[in-house]
Every structure is written in structure tokens, then in C-alpha cells.
Amino acid sequence: MTDATQATKKNRPVYTNIHVTQIVSYRLPPAGIVSILHRISGLLMFFLLPFVIWMFDTSLTSEISYETFTAAFVSGIGFLPGWFIKLVTLGLIWGYLHHFIAGVRHLWMDATHSVSKAQGKNSAVVTLVLGVLLTLALGAKLFGLY
């Protein structure tokens, strides 16, 4: 073996899987944050599906069930207080908005091949900011601020 190949071998970087305890020491770029939040928001909505269908059910089935639906957000339902229902709904609103915008970003990248480093960063920042701003706007309505 020549010196050159030996040197290459020595300097070859070693990649290992990231362990769960190492996550905090990794700094994610905006696109990475959008990506992981896309997964988290998706999983959140997956687990909240029964709540979504419960809202679909009670808001549509009859006028009596509609009353139950609206009352849940004011005086609560069962042992769950109204503010908790609103808080879960706020989480759902953010999850939907972030997932929606991040999804449109994906489709836009697929369709236009906009995959440069700058475009990826800009669209990621837009996704994060737009998701939070729209959540705040709808959240204010949900909590009766306007």
C-alpha cells in the first residue's frame, strides 16, 4: 500500500447513527426543523384523530349534539375543562397549518425543482413563521380575543 492511500484511510471520517442522547448537541438548519416538525405535527394529528372525528360527529349529527360540541369549548366535557379542549384544539390548529404549509413546500419543490441551499432555507423560514403567525391569529379567535 502506498503512503497516499494509507493517509486517505487514516483521515477517512467515521459516521455513526445519532443516539437519542446526542440530539440536543446537533444544530438543525431551518429546513431540518421544518422536517422534524412535519413528522411531529403528523404524529400529533394521528393521535388526535378520535378528537377530530368526535368534533365532526357532534357538530353535524343533530342540533342537540351541536350544543354538546359548542359547550365542550366553554364549560368542558366530562372531567376535561373547556380551556383544555381549547388548548388541544390550538395544538391541532398549529399541527394542521404547519403540516399543510410544509406539505405545499414539498410539492412546490417537487414541481419546480427548487432545491438550492438558499431556496431551501428561505422556504423553511417562511413555513415556520407562517405556521406560527396563522396559529396565533386563529388561536386568538379560539380564545375569544376578537
Place this chain on the structure above:
Amino acid sequence: MTTYGSKRIVTGAHYGLRDWMVQRATALLMALFTIVLLVQVLLTSGPIDYVAWSSIFSKQWMKFLTFALIVSLAYHAWVGVRDIWMDYVKPVGVRLALHTFTLVWLTGCAGWAIQVLWRL
């Protein structure tokens, strides 16, 4: 890669591209549904009460679209959630249990949603 015997790989059957396409097609349909529903809510004159809300969903074309939405959502969530399990859960037994749970959860939820739609 072994596709038989006790050491066989239990994931991967060339369904990558199909799922990738399905993920996008179902996403488009759900985005379209969101816009259609939002437009109807915004175009409603007066407050959104029970009558206004239920009349949106009682139209036949809206039931058609909502049914397609429920099936799309279940398929979309199946692909997405299974991706999460496949990336983070390595023991085959645990993964199999999670996949089974996901299928039960999604089919159960889809059935409930269709049941609500059926009654309208």
C-alpha cells in the same frame, strides 16, 4: 438482501415509489378539500350555526368529496406514520406491533368518520 428464511428482511417490497406518489396525491386532495370547505365557510352569510354548518356537508358532491378525504387521510397517515416507525423503531417485534396498532387505529377512525357521513 434475503427475501426468504428466518433472516429475511421484512420491510421493502418495491413499494417506495408507489407510496411516494400516493403521499402526494392524497395530500393534494386534502389540500383541495381544505380550500373548498374554507371557501364555503367564508361565503356563508351570517353566523355559522348548526343549520349553516350541516348544510355544507349534506350536499351530495360534498359527501362525495368528504368520503374521498377520509380514505385519503387514512392512506396518507398510514404511509407517514409507518415511515416514522420504520425510521426510529428497530426491533422487528415492536415495529410489527406498532404497524398493527396503526392499521387498527386508522381503519377504526375511518369507519367512525364514514358512519358520521352516512347519517347526514
